[in-house]
Amino acid sequence: MKYLISLLTVVALQASAQTQQAWVTRIGGPAACEANAVAVDRSGTVYAGGSWQGAGSSGTDMYLAKLTKATGDTIWTDFYRSANYDKIQAIALADSDIVAVGQSNNQYTVLHYWSDGTPRRVWRDTQHLSSGSYAVSVCTDETGAAYVTGNGNDLGSSYNIYTLKFSPAGDSLWRHTYAPANALADIAYDIAVDASHNSYVAGVSGSNILCIKLTAAGDTAWTRQYHGPASGSDAGYAVALDGEGNVYVAGQASVTGATAACIVSYTSAGTFRFAKTYTNPAKRGDYFNAVTVDREGNVIATGSARTSQYLQATLVAKYSSTGDSLWVQTYRPTTADASEGWRVAVDSAGTVYVAGRSRTGDYDITTVAYQPSGALAWAQSYSGSGDYDDAARDITVGDSGRVFVAGAVSLSSGYTDFTVICYTQIGTPVEMDPGALPERVRLMQNYPNPFNPSTTIRYEVPGTERGEASEVRLAVFDLLGREVALLVNERKAPGRYSLQFDGSGLAGGVYFYRLTAGTSAQTRRMLLLR
Numbered sequence: 001m002k003y004l005i006s007l008l009t010v011v012a013l014q015a016s017a018q019t020q021q022a023w024v025t026r027i028g029g030p031a032a033c034e035a036n037a038v039a040v041d042r043s044g045t046v047y048a049g050g051s052w053q054g055a056g057s058s059g060t061d062m063y064l065a066k067l068t069k070a071t072g073d074t075i076w077t078d079f080y081r082s083a084n085y086d087k088i089q090a091i092a093l094a095d096s097d098i099v100a101v102g103q104s105n106n107q108y109t110v111l112h113y114w115s116d117g118t119p120r121r122v123w124r125d126t127q128h129l130s131s132g133s134y135a136v137s138v139c140t141d142e143t144g145a146a147y148v149t150g151n152g153n154d155l156g157s158s159y160n161i162y163t164l165k166f167s168p169a170g171d172s173l174w175r176h177t178y179a180p181a182n183a184l185a186d187i188a189y190d191i192a193v194d195a196s197h198n199s200y201v202a203g204v205s206g207s208n209i210l211c212i213k214l215t216a217a218g219d220t221a222w223t224r225q226y227h228g229p230a231s232g233s234d235a236g237y238a239v240a241l242d243g244e245g246n247v248y249v250a251g252q253a254s255v256t257g258a259t260a261a262c263i264v265s266y267t268s269a270g271t272f273r274f275a276k277t278y279t280n281p282a283k284r285g286d287y288f289n290a291v292t293v294d295r296e297g298n299v300i301a302t303g304s305a306r307t308s309q310y311l312q313a314t315l316v317a318k319y320s321s322t323g324d325s326l327w328v329q330t331y332r333p334t335t336a337d338a339s340e341g342w343r344v345a346v347d348s349a350g351t352v353y354v355a356g357r358s359r360t361g362d363y364d365i366t367t368v369a370y371q372p373s374g375a376l377a378w379a380q381s382y383s384g385s386g387d388y389d390d391a392a393r394d395i396t397v398g399d400s401g402r403v404f405v406a407g408a409v410s411l412s413s414g415y416t417d418f419t420v421i422c423y424t425q426i427g428t429p430v431e432m433d434p435g436a437l438p439e440r441v442r443l444m445q446n447y448p449n450p451f452n453p454s455t456t457i458r459y460e461v462p463g464t465e466r467g468e469a470s471e472v473r474l475a476v477f478d479l480l481g482r483e484v485a486l487l488v489n490e491r492k493a494p495g496r497y498s499l500q501f502d503g504s505g506l507a508g509g510v511y512f513y514r515l516t517a518g519t520s521a522q523t524r525r526m527l528l529l530r
Contacts, residue, residue: 019369019378022402022424023072025065026409026417029053032060033418034408037091037100040398041115042453044069048406048420049100050393051087052079059084062109063418064091064100066117069398072422076117080104082124090137094144094168101135101148108133108150108162112170121170125162128152133162137191139199142452142508142529144168147199149191154179161188163201165218174218182206190238194245194268195450195527202239202249209236209264211249222270228253228262228277236264238291240299242321243449246273250291250301258283261303261315263291265323274323278315280305280330286315294346294372295447295456297321302341302354305330312338314356316370327374333381335360341368347397348447348456348498351377355395355405363389365407367423382421384409390416401425438462438494443515443522446501450527454502461492461517470494473516476501479509492517503528 027033035050045066052063061079068075080086083105091100096115103109108125125133133152140146149163161178178186184206193199197216204210208225215221228234232254240248245268253262253275260277267273280286284306291301298318305315313330320326331354332339339358346352350372358366358381369377384390388410395405403423408416438460446455461470474488484506487499503511508530514523 019380019423019425021380021382022422024382024422025067025072025074025420027052027065027074027077028411028415028417032416033063034087034393034416035406035418035420036087036089036393038394038396038404038406038420039091039093040069040396040404041093041096043096044399044402045075045096046072046398046404046420047091047093047098048418049088049091050406050418052418054079060087062086062088062100062102062104062111064088064098064111064113065418065420067420069402069422072420078113078117078119080109080111080119080122082107089135092138092140092146094140094146097144097168099138099140099146099166101138101150103134106132106134108135108152110135110138110146110148110164110166110170112166123166123170123172125152128154136189139191139193141193141197142450145173145197147191147193149188149201151187158185159187161186161201161203161212163188163191163199163212163214165199176214176218176220178212178223180205186210189236192239192241194241195529198268200239200241200247202236202251204235207233209234209249209251209253209262211236211239211247211264211266213247213270224266224270224272226253226264226275228255228260230254230256232259234262237287237289238301240291240293242293242297243445244297244321246321248291248293248299250288250303252287253277255279259285259287261286261288261301261305261317263288263299263301263319263323276319276323276325278305278317278328280307282306282308284309288315289340289342290344292344292346294350295348295445295449296350297445298326300344300346300352302344302356304340307332310337312340314339314341314354314358314366314368316341316344316352316354316368318352318374329370329374329376331368331376331379333358333360333366333379339366342392343395345395345397353395353397353403355392355407357391363391365390365392365405365409365421367392367395367403367405367421369403380423382409384411384417388412438496441515441517441520441522443513443524445524446513446526450529451503452529453504454500455526456498456500457487457513458496458498459515460496462494470517475514477512477514484511
């Protein structure tokens with residue numbers, strides 16, 4: 001086990017983070033190529049998936065690339081081709097192995113790869129050979145099992161939702177079909193999995209926001225539909241879970257006179273918690289495309305707000321775990337008439353990162369970062385050559401302040417490159433209340449939780465009555481009360497501290513971490529996944 005401790009400054013930092021483009025990797029072909037998904041493993045190595053057209057190919061292939069984090073150099077690439085128009089829509093990592101999902105020749109397809117790029121297993125849908133199907137989202141649990149959701153056209157004009165679980169070796173374990181008798185179009189957009197291996201699918205059923213919970217065995221635990229207060233089309237485009245098992249579905253809902261960006265929340269048992277909507281005063285149509293949860297349990301979503309008849313801005317909103325609005329920001333470059341947030345990520349310090357696109361004549365890739373308070377930290381744009389559209393499709397945060405964006409960059413009309421951009425941040429500020437030392441001992445919930453194998457623990461200690469340093473002890477215990485790690489055992493000056501705990505040497509399960517400072521003590525629970 002290893003841990004890294006750092007003192008967080010107590011005085012608010014005024015300077016913005018210095019951000020620079022570290023590298024850009026563009027892989028082209030004779031025609032359209034695009035990177036739709038990006039992920040980073042524990043060593044910082046980058047994986048991107050999308051589509052690529054090779055020489056002599058009549059269509060695009062499912063394409064996967066492994067890149068170095070420092071320079072973006074290609075370690076390996078591989079493609080899967082069935083006939084034509086194949087592409088990867090999403091990827092997930094199981095340790096350093098990769099699961100990529102999408103479509104191949106209009107069929108729902110799941111690829112498993114070893115970390116060295118060797119194909120491990122290919123699964124393709126055989127039930128929709130004539131009508132078509134596709135996979136849209138994938139996530140993995142701590143065992144390396146993969147959960148995939150997507151859609152198939154069973155009725156000739158309406159789609160049903162298909163969710164599958166695969167073993168770490170790529171074997172299909174179960175298949176769940178959502179096909180209500182009303183014959184409405186039912187579409188899945190996203191999937192998440194909890195610590196008990198229940199999976200949650202977000203999408204649309206008819207004109208309602210849909211959320212489905214499946215048990216570890218693939219049975220339906222519950223299904224919920226939400227319709228906005230006004231008639232219109234509602235949809236759920238993304239789903240996220242917090243450490244307490246609460247579910248958040250982000251999308252759009254109809255309200256009086258407008259379409260609003262919407263977040264609907266349920267407990268793990270399916271009990272409705274709240275529905276929160278955001279409507280720009282222009283009431284021209286707003287929506288969320290993506291959602292995530294930070295280590296404090298706050299909910300962050302991104303999408304778009306139409307701020308006037310002709311102007312559209314990237315929308316970013318942060319809510320508490322109980323649905324209180326903490327802040328809302330809209331971003332549009334000065335010369336742009338349209339901007340949209342497509343994907344969102346958050347780091348352990350609570351900094352929010354949004355990838356999307358902005359249009360000044362043509363669309364450029366736009367990446368925006370916000371401090372935990374909602375203040376703009378930085379914004380970057382990337383444009384290909386010529387007046388052609390570029391777009392970001394995914395974003396993730398790596399170590400050492402690296403931010404990775406995947407997308408498509410145009411060379412000319414109809415020709416795009418499979419593209420990954422890396423930004424580095426120097427001196428990213430951590431916001432604190434200016435001038436105020438902690439007045440009491442406080443131990444925050446670790447993040448992420450559950451975790452595998454490392455997590456961040458933050459705590460605050462006040463001084464003694466004389467303002468002197470306190471004796472501080474922070475230790476980790478198992479369920480039997482045995483101390484398994486001593487993280488801090490020394491005098492600490494008043495302030496806010498952060499450390500990274502690595503549980504590589506421990507078995508999976510529930511642990512407790514206890515902070516003692518002077519005569520005060522606090523304990524919290526965390527879950528290590530294996």
